[in-house]
Amino acid sequence: MKNQDSLLREIWVHPITEFLKSQWFFFCLAIFIVIARFAPNFARDGGLIRGQYSIGYGCVAWIFLQSGLGMKSRSLMANMLNWRAHTTILVLSFLITSSIVYGFCCAVKAADNPKIDDWVLIGLILTATCPTTVASNVIMTTNAGGNDLLCVCEVFIGNLLGAFITPALVQMFTNRAPFQYGNPATGNGIGALYGRVMKQVGLSVFVPLFVGQAIQNCFPKYTASYLDFLKKYHIKIGSYMLLLIMFSSFSTAFYQDAFTSVSHVCIIFICFFNLGIYIFFTGLSYLCARPWFIIKIFPQEPVEGKSTRLYRYSYSLFRPFYYSKKDAICIMFCGPAKTAALGVSLITSQYGDKKEHLGKLLVPLVLYQVEQVMTANFFVSLFKRWIQKDDEPDGSESSYTNENEEIDVEKNVSINTGENQAVSSNIMPFANPK
Template structure:
């Protein structure tokens, strides 16, 4: 090997270079955003490739087809029945996030800051009433080693209910002062909204997930060969599909002049406001997923008959609300996230033909989606180390116990050997 090649491989495998290579997702996203800016007609809704179908359905369907191929049916059904986790995520996703954002928007509106567009505030409210994202949280949860089965269940349940809950919340928040001007209560398009959302959730989430489960159980060898192929060549199908989904969202937003319809000051405000909200919601989700006081109140699992009935039944009811790290990671990715794939449909359908302010309404949603993906990508490594920390500790404890058992067996076996050798010597004499 020549000296130049040695230098090249040394630089290529340097820790800094490896870190830069690991950030390929952000480089590709930046390229796609530039393409969306100058050629929005390619991947936008009703564009050259009909992005709402080819990407909105096709890419999302591929993600959930692969989820169906890799997830065991019994475990998937078990997580579908985890009503406590679903309750926490749904309450956080729909009620807590939207009410906090509504409070901030009221404060901004009352301050009469002319730099913040009134319709952008409506867009913030509508964004926070949307259900959890369809694709990115599944990918991030899987990459972080969290409970991806629970995440898939939550995507299906959350987006199915979102078709009904989101319009109701929007009516509640915009039904009176100070946001009555943004109330889409004319009802135009609400009926069509339900049909479109049910069709999109069914065709892009439920059907491919079901097909993947069928293939996994009918053709297990072929399924395993496909998954091994992806693993061998480090093919991250989910991340590729997510890039295309974001590409389509940005293309639609640029085509509708979402970023040029408001001031630069408003855009800067939205960037920092969205990031702050996402980080705060993630912290809040962590506190809801692992409330410290539950461990303090219920430190040990009770044995029936050896403790009071109050403690026993209280433990059975409340202790499961302190989730494992794998479930907590799923909750932290699902609860703060907001979907753009269905969010655009939820917003545009509610306003029917009154779309003169649609670009302003979509700005918060598109920015929030991109920022949540960027922030979640950073959290992946942190959460992965957090989960692996327990596994390493458990492995050390197991090895330590095995060593102790080995020493104990040696102590037991030693005298037996001495006794047998003594008996043999005596018998020879």
């Protein structure tokens, strides 16, 4: 018996077993996809448990309640004022990604391959115009050691603006050939769409974040005890909620025959296209977050009396656009990511009069969500090693939030993993850190 127990312990701590245990998320995701395939009515929008509310609101709200409990109010406000990072992410998320995908779709359309469904191409364009995802990029940024505070702010801003920007981009891309057949401009439902998205962002992001902040400041001891409990027993609330969100998305897609309404060749094309475009956008986000030419043009901090006025003003204007590694990780996760939690609402609201094509329109978005989570999970370990490799040795990076004051940001608790980590970063607008 003792030999058997020791053998079981050896197997349990074996490197292969440890690797398999570390991949628990994907095993659970596979199980949920199988359940969604054979019982789609359980968690779909309007299904047995009313997935649009119980999961679409409840699970997302729990994620941001955790965020509110784990972040210092002063730090959160400091990152909310980081207008440079918000501008970079919004331009990437809405304009650059959608324009590139539109160009690829035009090329595929011109090839006139009968196996690639025309409405799937519209679905790819719709996916590219959606705002950044609500949950997964926050979790991945936290796990990679990036600036999760900035990520939470971007989720709120991006999804709030997405209610206005996404329909406008869809109109811009589909109001003329070759995609005019997919124009949703029927004059109905746009006002309702805005109201629906504002309601969802408010109730699932803003309110729980505010409640978490209020609890943290009013009951700091109880909050610390709760977070310590999550850390002690390795309870990863964010990952559990993300699984349920993806479960609901797949249930809705299967219920609407999204995967049976198009050919297998088309599904394979979407999978490879999504994977390639996500990796490409991640690399593009890195180039936008840390443009090498800024360091070449502004290698040193301006010195009073020695540097010209032009150099000082140019330095203060452009040098902050070379972001710290923590901010760069946030940008690389937020820029390419697309939301399914709100994306499904955005698509169904715009195409309410064309429900016969709704399944085809949702296929690219649902597949993109699972592929971005799997790929981002791979990037987490790479980014974590990158940020720990040299601990910002070159002294050429900083995070910027306000041009008139120096803010010391202390982040004591990681959001969704429940891990207490002490991280501090100096935010200095016109000076090199360290």
